Amino acid sequence: MDVVSALRTFLRVAETGSFSAAALDRGLTQPAVSRQVSSLEEHYSTRLFHRSTNALSLTVEGEQMISMAQEVIDAVEALGEAASADGTMASGKVKICLPAALGLYISDRLPAFLTDRPGLSVDIVFCEQPSNLIGEGIDLEVRLGEVSDSNLICRRIGWTTAFLVAAPSYVQRRGMPGHLLELPDHDCICYHRGGEGRSWSFLNGADIERVRVNPRMMFNNTGAVHRAALAGGGLAVLSHILAREDIAAGRLVKMMPAFPPVRLPITVVYASRRNLPLRVRAVLDFVVDAVGEDVLMGTAEAVTA
Known part of the structure; x- marks a missing residue:
């Protein structure tokens, strides 16, 4: 038995909670993964997993083996690094x-x-x-x-850098906000993570001002926010990575540079x-x-x- 390979497989099964998922990650068949784990259990005379038709969970011994198995893998990889001076x-x-x-x-x-x-x-x-x-x-x-x-x-x-932007078509239709207090009256396109996204934070001098907005659209992906802003859907806070080329080309207009979004x-x-x-x-x-x-x-x- 290749103990190092079996330990790698054991760790992937423990991490994924699944023989099939570990097999996919390791490029093996599910029976091969099962055999490696069984061989490891036989080698150390201990049961590493509780198995049933619907569930797989670590035994106490399996939990204890995780840190030791990781140390072995780390040591093997460290040996590989030592053998290779060139990155x-x-x-x-x-x-x-x-x-x-x-x-x-x-x-x-x-x-x-x-x-x-x-x-x-x-x-x-x-x-x-x-x-x-x-x-x-x-x-x-x-x-x-x-x-x-x-x-x-x-x-x-x-550190992140973001800009408050809108498409020229939106500015022509709704105008440009002159102060943070005006933002709730505008159509806003918001990015949310786990329920967040209905408020934006800006720097006002040395102070941070948090503004509650009323989103017309919300997305959990910044790429979608970007596309909606380009289509004239409203104001959006966008990463400079997404917005800077469009600002330079005039496809997006930067709003209120005196109040930059918090980094x-x-x-x-x-x-x-x-x-x-x-x-x-x-x-x-x-x-x-x-x-x-x-x-x-x-x-x-x-x-x-």
């Missing part, structure tokens, strides 16, 4: 979750990054809410705003592991560098230009 040797798949706007920004730059790394592949998932990293097999996730989960390693890499920290999070695999570290460095290349994501100071 271009990173190989394997990295799964990363990104907010939609930043995901588009990263996807433009990903092909060039992968050109010299033939053994590396990246699975990008657009996510609007925090994920269960271990349960969903996610190596890295970028979150906007403060991160409250103390079990994760967090690395702040930049949020951009943070990369990953599970607390002693050794970060080379493949994950390579993608992490790529994301950090890509964000750092954009001046509007680089500092915590207010950006109105």
Whole structure:
């Protein structure tokens, strides 16, 4: 039995709660996954899972084995890193979750990054809410705003910049707001995460003003907000990643630059592991560098230009 391979399979079954899901992730058949877990149980003379026709759950011994199994995998990957002094040797798949706007920004730059790394592949998932990293097999996730989960390693890499915008057709029809107090009287296109989205936050000098708006449209994806704004649907707060080309081309008009939307920290999070695999570290460095290349994501100071 290949103990390391069996331990990897055990961890994926524990994370996904499913033999079939683990088989899909590992590129194996479901019977092969079942055999690996059974061999591991026989090897250590202990039962790792409670099995029934409708459910699969870890035993106490299985729970205890997770951290030890992860240490073994981390040590094996660390040996691989030590054997390779050149970062271009990173190989394997990295799964990363990104907010939609930043995901588009990263996807433009990903092909060039992968050109010299033939053994590396990246699975990008657009996510609007925090994920269960271990349960969903996610190596890295970028979150906007403060991160409250103390079990994760967090690395702040930049700050969001957004603009309040509308299409010229909307401005012609409804006019341009002159003050934050006028926003509730306008048609607003809102982005929501888990029920949020009916209020916008702006800087008024050194103060933060939170404005309650009355959305005509709400979406849980910023790309949809962008398209609705271009179609003249109303005012929208959009990431500079989505809006700047349209502003430059006149397809969108920037509103009230004296009251910029509040900027949020951009943070990369990953599970607390002693050794970060080379493949994950390579993608992490790529994301950090890509964000750092954009001046509007680089500092915590207010950006109105």
